[in-house]
Amino acid sequence: MILLELDNVNLSFDGIKVIRELNFKICENQIVGIVGATESGKTTLFDIICGVYNPTSGKIIFEGQDITNMSIEKLNQLGIARTFQNGNVFQNLTVANNIRVGFYNSLSYNILDVLARRDTFFQQEKYLTERVDELLEIFELVDLKDQLARNIPYDLQCKLDIARAIATSPKLLLLDRPTNGMTNSQAEKFMNIIEMVNRKFKTAIAIIENDINLILNICNEISVMEYGTIIATGEPIEIKNNQALLSICFGE
């Protein structure tokens, strides 16, 4: 079943077209890779999907609902979560609190519950702590629980970033170059985590990557972007073997 569909989406800033006639779709439980040269509009595509920019024309459909002009916060509530390019965590919060922020939307108590110390407040906070511990366990961050996020190694920060995004219980997770700045062995390990997230939480994942070899094994489908539009979509191995296509993108 199709989860997200972009139909003929255009985006221009002051007449300069950034995204042109883009059609794109993601099915449930799939991992979709997006590759392309730098400045080809991969991150802008994510920005359009998650509501940072609203498209100039075209339609975005998520689970049969038109989400074209919604804000980031609203889209997150509907089930689209994303990570940003350079390992974004809340630097001055502890690891546990970083994940806690992700659960913000699942807490439904109001200000009066807090000030009057009602039971709902304590119940929800207790439930939240359990959920946070659960996620810490899954992502193997339990030992670092009380460390400040800025003090933990970079690859663990990236892991924390994904854990936080998963805490918002998304149906679609957009990963913007999650392995940016990692060594090869770290990046390969990281791919296993992404696969695990996909299997365990039943989330569809779209992942931007510059190195096609890295995502070859975990993706169901790979799209190639160039000049603000998707020029090819296909099985990973198909794309990999299409030398003409890759030479357009990467000049190999």
Added chain:
Amino acid sequence: MEKKFFSFKIFFFVVALYVVLLSAISFGLINSYWAGILNITLINIILVVSLNLATGFLGQLTLAHSGFMAIGAYASIAVTKFLSMKGYFEFPLALICAGLLSMTLAFFISIPAMKIAGNHLVIITLAVNEIIRNLIINLNIGNGSSGLRGIAHYSNFTIVFVITILIIAVIYLLLNSKYGLAIVCIPQNEMLAKSCSINTFYYKLAAFSLTAFFAGIAGGLYAHEITVIEPNMFDYSYSLELLAMVIIGGLGSIEGSIISAIVLTILPYLFSFAFDLRIIIYLAGMIAVMMYMPNGLFSQYKTFISNLTSMLKEKKLLNLKR
């Protein structure tokens, strides 16, 4: 989080503090001059803690705090003059009106202002502060620049103390919930906060308005404590002084704000024997804090003691072997 209504330790400490101070005042251990300073100190605690909510936790550097205080002061005077009833009835009403009026104004100012970040917001709020003061002077509100005299002295120690504790408690409880978490993460990475469903614009409006609400109440208390007010008391230098207290106490630390408000309010009075020297001492202390503890006496993530030891270790003044 454990279920508890409030911490009994803190509750008993507060009650004990109240009893000790009140009996000291009523038995004359603290004379009426110092009792007045005590009230001013408590009012400054309200102002500094509430300013820390906007500046320290939310990262919005504002300089309009004394302007909102002025609105609160004039509004509460207007209410008490207009009603002219028994003090215990009209004073709470006047304080609430004062808070609400300055909150409303802050709300409308913050809609355009909160779209602007960082240094520009400082200029805007500074302008707001001066506009409020000049409006009071030029529209001749409350005798214009010559000010008002003979305001009823309603702010006794009990009222000021209870309101201060209430306001600190409200801010503390809010900060220890999802609202606090949201407020703390907005200045660190606004886009990331948005992508966790946190409506950052709403939070900025709410925190700024709440800050102004408390400032208005503090203004009402202040007017009825010193009983003589004029618009020039509420110029930007008072806002700057409050901001200095927030920064010295530590951005994002309530206990730091309380302690720096107490110290920095009482210090000028303590050194009043050395009139010229006191400003030098005051400023030298400020520079020392800025140099050696740039995060303030109590930073958000460290206590005063660990702050001090790490500072000394860095300067190789303390040789601790592990």
